Amino acid sequence: MDNQAILAGIEKIVQQALGLNDLALTMETAAKDVERWDSVANIGIIMGIESHFNIRFGLGELDSMKNVGDMVAGVAKHQQE
Amino acid sequence: MTMSTTSIATRTFSLENQKDFARLSGDCNPIHIDPEVARRSLFGRPVVHGVHALLWGMEAATASLPSFYLKALTVRFMKPLFLDRTVQAEWTQKDNNLTLTINCGLSTALIATAETSEDVPPSKQILPTDNCLPDECCIDLGQDQLKEGGAGEIPLSLNQALARSLFPILAVSLAREQLAGLITTSRVVGMRCPGLHSIFSSMSLTATQVESRHASYEVIQFDDRFSMTVLKYTCPGLSGTINAFLRPKPSEQPTYGQIKQFVTPNEFSGVKALVIGGSRGLGEVTSKILAAGGAEVRGTFTKDATTPTESPTKSSRTAKASLFGN
Numbered sequence: 001m002d003n004q005a006i007l008a009g010i011e012k013i014v015q016q017a018l019g020l021n022d023l024a025l026t027m028e029t030a031a032k033d034v035e036r037w038d039s040v041a042n043i044g045i046i047m048g049i050e051s052h053f054n055i056r057f058g059l060g061e062l063d064s065m066k067n068v069g070d071m072v073a074g075v076a077k078h079q080q081e
Numbered sequence: 082m083t084m085s086t087t088s089i090a091t092r093t094f095s096l097e098n099q100k101d102f103a104r105l106s107g108d109c110n111p112i113h114i115d116p117e118v119a120r121r122s123l124f125g126r127p128v129v130h131g132v133h134a135l136l137w138g139m140e141a142a143t144a145s146l147p148s149f150y151l152k153a154l155t156v157r158f159m160k161p162l163f164l165d166r167t168v169q170a171e172w173t174q175k176d177n178n179l180t181l182t183i184n185c186g187l188s189t190a191l192i193a194t195a196e197t198s199e200d201v202p203p204s205k206q207i208l209p210t211d212n213c214l215p216d217e218c219c220i221d222l223g224q225d226q227l228k229e230g231g232a233g234e235i236p237l238s239l240n241q242a243l244a245r246s247l248f249p250i251l252a253v254s255l256a257r258e259q260l261a262g263l264i265t266t267s268r269v270v271g272m273r274c275p276g277l278h279s280i281f282s283s284m285s286l287t288a289t290q291v292e293s294r295h296a297s298y299e300v301i302q303f304d305d306r307f308s309m310t311v312l313k314y315t316c317p318g319l320s321g322t323i324n325a326f327l328r329p330k331p332s333e334q335p336t337y338g339q340i341k342q343f344v345t346p347n348e349f350s351g352v353k354a355l356v357i358g359g360s361r362g363l364g365e366v367t368s369k370i371l372a373a374g375g376a377e378v379r380g381t382f383t384k385d386a387t388t389p390t391e392s393p394t395k396s397s398r399t400a401k402a403s404l405f406g407n
Contacts, residue, residue, distance in 0.1 A: 017157065019182060019192035036189055041159060043307045044283060044324075059306055 001079060003027075006053075006072045013048040017041055027069030049075065090141035090170045094129045094162065098247075102133040105243045106264045107214040107235075110271035110279070121331040121361075129162040131281045132267035133247075134191055136260075138181045140251040142172035143197065150256045150288060151319065152177075152196040154263075157283045160190045201256050202290065208261055209238040220276035224303070224327060227310050232299035233273055237261045237316060259288075262316035265296040270325045274298060275310050278328045282309065286321035293317055334365050341373040349374030356380040 011025045018036045031037040037045075049071065050056050055078035065071055096114070103109045111118035112128050119127040135156055143149060162168055162185055172181040177198060183191040222231070239261040244252040251260060263286075270281045296316035303310050308327040314320060354371045358364040359380020371378045 016155075019157070019180065019189075019194070036159065038159075040282070041157075043309065044157060047304070047307075047309070047324075062306070 003072050006075045010071055014045055017044045025068050030067040087173050091167055093165050093167055102130050106267045108267040108271040110219055124161050127164050130267050131158040134162050134183050136248050138170040138183050140248045141170050142179055142181050144250050146254055148201050148254050149197045149199055150201045151259050152198050153287045154195045155285045156193040158191055158281050160188050162190045217272055219272050222275045227303040230300045234295040234297040235265055237294055237296050256318055259318035262319045269298045275325055275327045278330050280326040280328050282324040282326050284323045286319040289320040291317050337369050340369045344370055344373040347375040349376035352376035354378045
């Protein structure tokens with residue numbers, strides 16, 4: 001799966017988690033840029049991504065994710081394993 | 082096709098409203114109905130039952146439907162709602178799809194999406210209606226127990242009179258087993274699993290036809306990265322998953338006896354101390370240290386002299402300490 005497809009998958013999960021159907025994400029989008037994307041919402045988003053892509057992030061990986069691009073890279077890395 | 086429309090309703094939740102919902106649901110978790118216990122939680126005050134807020138919002142949003150059945154419902158409880166604050170429900174209805182948000186000020190407390198049908202399948206269940214829910218202890222499951230899994234069931238019932246007084250429209254329009262099933266999710270999370278130290282995070286349910294008089298739940302995952310429990314939930318009209326956090330327990334301070342071992346006797350003899358906020362937290366520990374060292378301690382408190390579990394005055398007859406409040 002290429003990065004754009006992963007981004008599209010993440011975008012849909014974030015839209016559902018935050019109830020923002022028109023939200024558009026880019027690789028540079030960070031949680032602080034998005035209404036309602038706080039630490040609690042982030043847990044739902046992470047669990048949604050893990051379930052959708054059938055992967056599991058380590059706590060260290062989660063700590064180092066600074067934007068959507070890091071999430072996409074994280075998913076791609078797990079898919080290659 | 083129905084055009085989408087957006088509408089708004091407002092209200093406040095009082096402690097009395099909370100106690101009524103606790104009677105209806107059986108969710109008597111003290112975080113919702115006991116201000117003293119709630120004060121010591123991470124929220125610092127009583128929190129509205131999330132399902133109470135949800136049902137109020139659904140009541141307002143579905144007022145035009147004479148009767149309906151939920152085909153699907155997804156709810157995310159994003160922020161706690163507190164008592165005596167104006168909360169606002171805002172919803173959009175398009176065809177049979179409902180999007181509901183409940184806000185307090187600028188923050189969104191709850192987002193729900195529902196797919197409804199006016200085709201209500203005939204109910205196979207006759208639920209007891211004259212319920213007087215048995216007194217139930219709030220179970221306190223910890224991480225280790227949740228990791229091991231667990232399951233249980235709750236007999237479904239619906240106190241019609243109370244349901245109608247709290248949700249006059251929904252109690253008539255929503256299929257009864259689905260209303261009872263939704264109300265019971267609050268009891269499952271708040272009283273059973275995780276129970277005492279829980280936070281209802283989200284649920285995702287779809288219509289189901291199960292011949293049972295019980296709501297059943299089963300832990301299917303405990304994610305210790307986030308202290309998140311995932312439950313499988315099934316009742317006669319709905320089934321799906323519930324996510325709930327295990328929240329941190331209030332911290333307990335060391336006892337006077339434990340502290341005394343680390344303090345030289347008479348280290349503080351002749352000291353007259355006034356500890357502001359001496360009934361709990363750092364103030365409680367400070368009072369105990371001073372009292373253990375022979376100081377004459379006075380402590381202040383703001384709310385309730387009975388809350389300190391072990392004030393220096395209670396812990397030792399020889400310690401010269403007392404508490405006074407306003």
